[in-house]
Amino acid sequence: MASGTKKVFVIGIGLFFSCLLLQCEEVDGREYIVGDDKRWSPDANLTQWTEGKKFKAGDVLVFKYKDPDLIVAAVLDNYLFEKCNLYLGAMNLYTSGNDHVVLKKGTIYFAPYQSPYCENGMKLTVHVE
Numbered sequence: 001m002a003s004g005t006k007k008v009f010v011i012g013i014g015l016f017f018s019c020l021l022l023q024c025e026e027v028d029g030r031e032y033i034v035g036d037d038k039r040w041s042p043d044a045n046l047t048q049w050t051e052g053k054k055f056k057a058g059d060v061l062v063f064k065y066k067d068p069d070l071i072v073a074a075v076l077d078n079y080l081f082e083k084c085n086l087y088l089g090a091m092n093l094y095t096s097g098n099d100h101v102v103l104k105k106g107t108i109y110f111a112p113y114q115s116p117y118c119e120n121g122m123k124l125t126v127h128v129e
């Protein structure tokens with residue numbers, strides 16, 4: 001009994017210190033599942049999804065998808081994003097299907113790298129304070 005209690009205590013201390021080391025994301029930034037229950041998919045209304053959300057630097061967007069055609073391109077250039085020219089515009093690709101993107105201040109755009117999803121309107125614009 002006593003050793004069980006001790007173990008829990010030690011784990012607690014361990015978590016506390018790893019939290020300090022990793023600056024505990026829960027405290028620093030919020031984590032958002034893009035598209036909520038629809039995830040990163042053509043079924044999600046991404047415009048609606050961003051409504052009422054205030055993104056801050058350090059927040060994390062999680063892109064969840066199974067279809068490899070949905071690999072995520074992050075774009076900084078508004079013009080290339082509007083044109084869905086992701087081949088030129090993508091500054092980063094996220095390909096794991098469970099991609100965590102830490103936000104920085106500014107505006108960043110996301111779309112599936114493979115056409116024709118972007119042309120069909122699967123686009124996400126995020127303003128980060």
Ligand SMILES: *[C@@H]1O[C@H](CO)[C@@H](O)[C@H](O)[C@H]1NC(C)=O
Pocket residue numbers: 045046047048
């Ligand atoms: C997505 O949501 C926006 C804002 O609520 C709405 O204006 C738009 O019609 C929706 N798009 C689709 C395809 O449902």
